[in-house]
Amino acid sequence: MRKVPVNCLEPGMRLARAVLGTGGEVYLNAGVTLTQKYIRKLEAIGFYSVYVEDRLLDGVTVQDVISEKTRRDAIIEVRKALTEVSRPGMKAINVAQEITVTADSIVSELLRNPYATVNLVDIRAEGAYLFHHSVNVCVLSVLTGINYGLQKEQLVNLGVGALLHDAGKVRVPPEILNKPGSLTDEEFDQIKLHCAYGRDILKDHPAASVIAYAHHERYNGEGYPLGLKGRDINYLAQMVGMADVYDALTSDRCYRKAHAPHDALELISGSGNWWFDTKLVYNFLCCVAAYPTGTLVQLSSGEIGVVVDTPQGYSFFPNVRVLLNAQGQKVLPYLLSTVKENLWVNRVLDDVEVQTIRNMLETS
Numbered sequence: 001m002r003k004v005p006v007n008c009l010e011p012g013m014r015l016a017r018a019v020l021g022t023g024g025e026v027y028l029n030a031g032v033t034l035t036q037k038y039i040r041k042l043e044a045i046g047f048y049s050v051y052v053e054d055r056l057l058d059g060v061t062v063q064d065v066i067s068e069k070t071r072r073d074a075i076i077e078v079r080k081a082l083t084e085v086s087r088p089g090m091k092a093i094n095v096a097q098e099i100t101v102t103a104d105s106i107v108s109e110l111l112r113n114p115y116a117t118v119n120l121v122d123i124r125a126e127g128a129y130l131f132h133h134s135v136n137v138c139v140l141s142v143l144t145g146i147n148y149g150l151q152k153e154q155l156v157n158l159g160v161g162a163l164l165h166d167a168g169k170v171r172v173p174p175e176i177l178n179k180p181g182s183l184t185d186e187e188f189d190q191i192k193l194h195c196a197y198g199r200d201i202l203k204d205h206p207a208a209s210v211i212a213y214a215h216h217e218r219y220n221g222e223g224y225p226l227g228l229k230g231r232d233i234n235y236l237a238q239m240v241g242m243a244d245v246y247d248a249l250t251s252d253r254c255y256r257k258a259h260a261p262h263d264a265l266e267l268i269s270g271s272g273n274w275w276f277d278t279k280l281v282y283n284f285l286c287c288v289a290a291y292p293t294g295t296l297v298q299l300s301s302g303e304i305g306v307v308v309d310t311p312q313g314y315s316f317f318p319n320v321r322v323l324l325n326a327q328g329q330k331v332l333p334y335l336l337s338t339v340k341e342n343l344w345v346n347r348v349l350d351d352v353e354v355q356t357i358r359n360m361l362e363t364s
């Protein structure tokens with residue numbers, strides 16, 4: 001399967017993954033054949049891209065690190081929790097307790113599959129950004145925590161904090177939160193307050209409260225709200241901060257296109273002891289694939305192929321199904337491990353090149 005921008009979809013393409021609506025409900029199921037009507041509706045709801053089936057990846061299954069049901073349930077619970085905390089007088093302890101069950105089920109599922117590599121970029125509509133983002137930040141943080149060697153109880157605390165890290169945003173005026181253009185200094189000051197709001201909302205859950213308060217602190221002291229430095233920043237909050245940056249960069253927003261995962265990962269990998277503790281950066285990098293399955297790449301050997309998977313711990317070194325040799329000629333596809341062959345990815349092919357190769361393979 002491959003991720004295709006909604007404006008490039010054509011009737012007849014089949015969805016490879018379910019499309020979840022703003023509240024976590026299944027909007028379109030995997031296997032559905034797209035029609036013009038569906039494509040127009042996806043555009044109208046605010047989706048930027050979806051996953052469709054791809055003949056270049058026949059025989060390859062792309063697994064999310066958690067099941068679709070767990071992800072869907074988590075989105076529903078986060079939405080419920082954030083709606084509850086936005087009501088004045090709501091007792092925050094209830095929210096953190098309710099969300100513990102959700103965090104526990106995500107942690108339990110990831111612990112059953114500890115060598116999972118995140119191979120998918122989450123698909124979401126603009127209006128549902130915060131709920132989907134919170135669940136994704138939770139998954140990425142917990143995987144980092146597992147790599148770091150945290151025990152189950154700490155992982156669940158980390159999960160609760162990650163799911164609710166932006167809970168304070170419910171108290172920031174929506175016209176500032178959703179402003180498409182650049183923010184004035186005063187508006188940015190208002191946004192920064194979401195950390196303190198989150199700390200207060202979650203005050204009865206100490207771990208989640210610290211995470212909500214410190215997830216924008218940066219190792220070099222340039223973060224907020226306190227400008228803490230180095231090891232003074234809670235390490236769980238740093239894990240959530242890293243996941244927050246990565247997920248935000250790789251998401252399409254109304255004001256900019258998503259960054260490719262390898263660009264976002266390069267940024268994170270260069271941030272050791274600058275934005276985040278180097279050891280935590282290493283633990284994060286271990287569990288995310290720089291070139292998700294389905295990405296068309298040119299290797300240092302000149303061969304061109306499609307990424308099939310990525311071994312854990314080697315984020316930038318995928319296994320590739322080679323389709324064209326270094327001279328650009330079609331070959332009988334073969335599998336190549338960039339780790340074993342001492343190769344690397346030279347570049348990711350752009351949409352025009354992908355379409356040209358696709359046409360070439362289908363007509364020859």
Ligand SMILES: [Fe+2]
Pocket residue numbers: 165166194215216
């Ligand atoms: Fe935040």
